[in-house]
Amino acid sequence: MAGQLNPNLLLCVPLAPLVGSAIAGLFGTRFFGNLIGRTASHSVTILGVLIAFLISLQTLSQVMDGASYNGMLYTWMTVGSINMEIGFLVDSLTAMMMCVVTFVSLMVHIYTIGYMKDDEGYNRFFSYISLFTFAMLMLVMSNNFLQLFFGWEAVGLVSYLLIGFWYTRPSAIFANMKAFLVNRVGDFGFILGIGLLLAYAGSMNYADVFAKREELALLTLPGSDWMLLSVACICLFIGAMGKSAQFPLHVWLPDSMEGPTPISALIHAATMVTAGIFMVARMSPLFELSDTALSFVLVIGSITALFMGFLGIIQTDIKRVVAYSTLSQLGYMTVALGCSAYSVAVFHLMTHAFFKALLFLGAGAVIIGMHHDQDIRNMGGLRKYMPITWITALLGSLALIGTPFFSGFYSKDSIIEAVAATHIWGAGFANFAVLAGVFVTAFYSFRMYFLVFHGEERFGKADHAHHDDHHDDHHGLAPGEKPHEAPWVVTLPLILLAVPSVLIGYLTIEPMLFGDYFKDVIFVSEAHHAMHELAHEFHGAAAMGLHAFTTLPFLLAAAGVLSACYCYLINPKVPAWFHAKFSFLYTLLDNKYYMDKFNDAVFAAGARGIGSGLSSVGDRTLIDGLIVNGSARAVGWFSTVTRTFQTGYIYHYAFTMIVAVALYLGYLLMQS
Numbered sequence: 001m002a003g004q005l006n007p008n009l010l011l012c013v014p015l016a017p018l019v020g021s022a023i024a025g026l027f028g029t030r031f032f033g034n035l036i037g038r039t040a041s042h043s044v045t046i047l048g049v050l051i052a053f054l055i056s057l058q059t060l061s062q063v064m065d066g067a068s069y070n071g072m073l074y075t076w077m078t079v080g081s082i083n084m085e086i087g088f089l090v091d092s093l094t095a096m097m098m099c100v101v102t103f104v105s106l107m108v109h110i111y112t113i114g115y116m117k118d119d120e121g122y123n124r125f126f127s128y129i130s131l132f133t134f135a136m137l138m139l140v141m142s143n144n145f146l147q148l149f150f151g152w153e154a155v156g157l158v159s160y161l162l163i164g165f166w167y168t169r170p171s172a173i174f175a176n177m178k179a180f181l182v183n184r185v186g187d188f189g190f191i192l193g194i195g196l197l198l199a200y201a202g203s204m205n206y207a208d209v210f211a212k213r214e215e216l217a218l219l220t221l222p223g224s225d226w227m228l229l230s231v232a233c234i235c236l237f238i239g240a241m242g243k244s245a246q247f248p249l250h251v252w253l254p255d256s257m258e259g260p261t262p263i264s265a266l267i268h269a270a271t272m273v274t275a276g277i278f279m280v281a282r283m284s285p286l287f288e289l290s291d292t293a294l295s296f297v298l299v300i301g302s303i304t305a306l307f308m309g310f311l312g313i314i315q316t317d318i319k320r321v322v323a324y325s326t327l328s329q330l331g332y333m334t335v336a337l338g339c340s341a342y343s344v345a346v347f348h349l350m351t352h353a354f355f356k357a358l359l360f361l362g363a364g365a366v367i368i369g370m371h372h373d374q375d376i377r378n379m380g381g382l383r384k385y386m387p388i389t390w391i392t393a394l395l396g397s398l399a400l401i402g403t404p405f406f407s408g409f410y411s412k413d414s415i416i417e418a419v420a421a422t423h424i425w426g427a428g429f430a431n432f433a434v435l436a437g438v439f440v441t442a443f444y445s446f447r448m449y450f451l452v453f454h455g456e457e458r459f460g461k462a463d464h465a466h467h468d469d470h471h472d473d474h475h476g477l478a479p480g481e482k483p484h485e486a487p488w489v490v491t492l493p494l495i496l497l498a499v500p501s502v503l504i505g506y507l508t509i510e511p512m513l514f515g516d517y518f519k520d521v522i523f524v525s526e527a528h529h530a531m532h533e534l535a536h537e538f539h540g541a542a543a544m545g546l547h548a549f550t551t552l553p554f555l556l557a558a559a560g561v562l563s564a565c566y567c568y569l570i571n572p573k574v575p576a577w578f579h580a581k582f583s584f585l586y587t588l589l590d591n592k593y594y595m596d597k598f599n600d601a602v603f604a605a606g607a608r609g610i611g612s613g614l615s616s617v618g619d620r621t622l623i624d625g626l627i628v629n630g631s632a633r634a635v636g637w638f639s640t641v642t643r644t645f646q647t648g649y650i651y652h653y654a655f656t657m658i659v660a661v662a663l664y665l666g667y668l669l670m671q672s
Contacts, residue, residue, distance in 0.1 A: 005069035014137040017130040020048030025127030041123040045130040053102035063095040089143030097140040105133040107493035114489040132158040145204040163259040172258040179252035186242015193235030217289040233293035240276025257319040261364030265357045281342040288525040295425040298338025302433035305331025312444035340528035341418035348411035355399035355501040362393040369483035373476040381457040385483040392494040401442040404548040407505030421533035442560025
């Protein structure tokens with residue numbers, strides 16, 4: 001039954017988590033004197049997210065029946081002819097994002113009860129993650145660039161608080177500042193893109209801007225021959241490069257693992273890092289008119305998909321392996337955007353949200369069982385001690401590498417097919433990158449899986465140097481101590497996330513990619529044929545899964561799994577041989593392509609040099625030396641001179657007056 005959604009009910013979706021966050025943050029912390037305890041704090045925040053999830057499910061059901069909403073809720077201010085409004089656009093894309101964000105957030109909230117139970121900042125953490133959920137919902141539900149930018153900056157601000165949650169640790173403070181600054185670089189491009197569209201379209205409402213897209217496509221940037229729409233779209237995508245961690249603005253994401261594990265799942269699975277993917281898909285009417293912008297998107301995504309995957313091969317921190325996997329998969333989504341396969345990108349966004357949240361939370365369960373030791377070299381044989389974590393981690397890994405019939409297979413394989421079918425400039429390199437990435441992903445994913453859950457038991461050694469994710473006291477298993485399965489509040493979210501990680505792709509590929517689910521929401525130009533070719537080759541989810549066993553991506557994934565098995569279970573000497581033989585390559589990967597050192601030597605050093613120059617020349621010389629101290633010295637000199645005329649004798653003052661009158665009369669005579 002088509003119709004309009006209830007705006008008051010929609011308003012409850014972002015406000016319910018916000019209310020929960022306010023109650024836990026104000027009354028559950030020292031701000032108002034710890035008026036409520038831990039149980040009340042986590043109960044009210046979980047209730048808020050649960051309400052948001054249930055309303056999102058209802059909204060999705062109504063949207064699938066043809067309902068929608070696009071309207072203004074509140075006018076903040078009017079500047080000339082420009083209205084700055086708060087409003088919602090709820091269609092099939094928004095409804096899907098609402099369900100994904102609230103479901104993953106709900107799982108993270110429940111999981112946090114067990115993971116953070118001994119942390120002093122328990123209530124504060126629940127307040128932060130609920131506030132983060134509110135910000136993300138405001139972003140995906142917006143119908144204008146003003147609200148989009150508000151949600152965009154709000155998720156960045158709350159992620160700063162979450163990454164630096166343990167603010168007494170210097171590494172956490174460094175990581176959250178790094179994330180904040182790198183995202184500001186992307187956001188500068190983002191606001192430039194919004195400004196260009198506002199200047200030439202005269203509105204910040206999506207519908208108004210999209211209605212003028214043909215006119216905008218004819219304009220050039222003043223003072224150049226660059227197409228205005230190409231520049232605006234590239235600027236918008238630069239914002240996505242920061243938020244969705246695309247090369248070279250990816251450097252913040254691995255370091256953000258300094259935050260507690262639940263926020264790794266929340267930020268890096270379904271919410272913050274997918275904001276850029278969602279934004280570009282929402283802006284498909286604009287990007288479709290610029291092949292230059294699409295090529296830029298395609299090449300950046302290809303570089304990220306392949307080269308960030310290489311970095312996952314050498315990581316020893318369990319969370320960082322999953323983090324580099326996130327970078328690589330975000331690259332795959334970006335590649336799909338560059339191929340004009342926006343629905344495929346969003347489809348992979350959805351499937352990835354479930355299995356990546358599962359892998360992050362599974363990594364957290366392993367960390368709990370290992371007494372907060374995160375080094376996979378100190379693990380092994382955990383399968384028999386942590387059976388639920390083992391089986392769910394296996395399912396998540398199989399989904400990640402694109403095993404046929406798992407959710408990740410349907411979305412990832414569709415991206416590879418879309419790249420093969422596209423003719424956008426850069427497609428050749430993109431095709432190589434996504435295929436090579438299949439092998440790389442399978443290798444590092446099952447390297448981690450085998451080292452953690454199979455092989456010899458390497459834990460409980462007295463000489464292990466562990467990395468602490470949670471506390472500054474003793475961590476790691478003592479000699480003779482065994483790992484243990486996590487409590488039910490940790491394992492239940494793993495089970496609930498494992499179900500869509502296996503099934504959601506099979507159930508939704510047809511309506512989302514080849515049906516009418518995104519009709520009138522995502523726009524694809526007739527000049528771009530990738531989705532048409534995919535539709536022509538698609539003969540059902542079951543047939544696609546069966547056919548996959550004969551394709552190159554499956555063979556590459558199988559080769560990656562078998563290579564990891566041989567290197568880390570059958571013949572562990574092979575990795576050591578590679579390390580010794582190709583030490584230069586290992587050094588390059590270990591230093592993350594020297595991107596951090598380059599940024600520090602060029603951008604950070606440049607900023608420090610400018611700051612030092614402004615401090616010495618601008619502050620000390622000009623402001624203090626010339627303006628402040630110089631004016632004081634000038635007043636002192638003037639006072640010294642005038643003091644010589646203040647003698648106290650009347651005849652001195654009379655003489656001065658006569659001289660002054662004579663000079664004035666002389667001036668008048670000269671003028672006449």
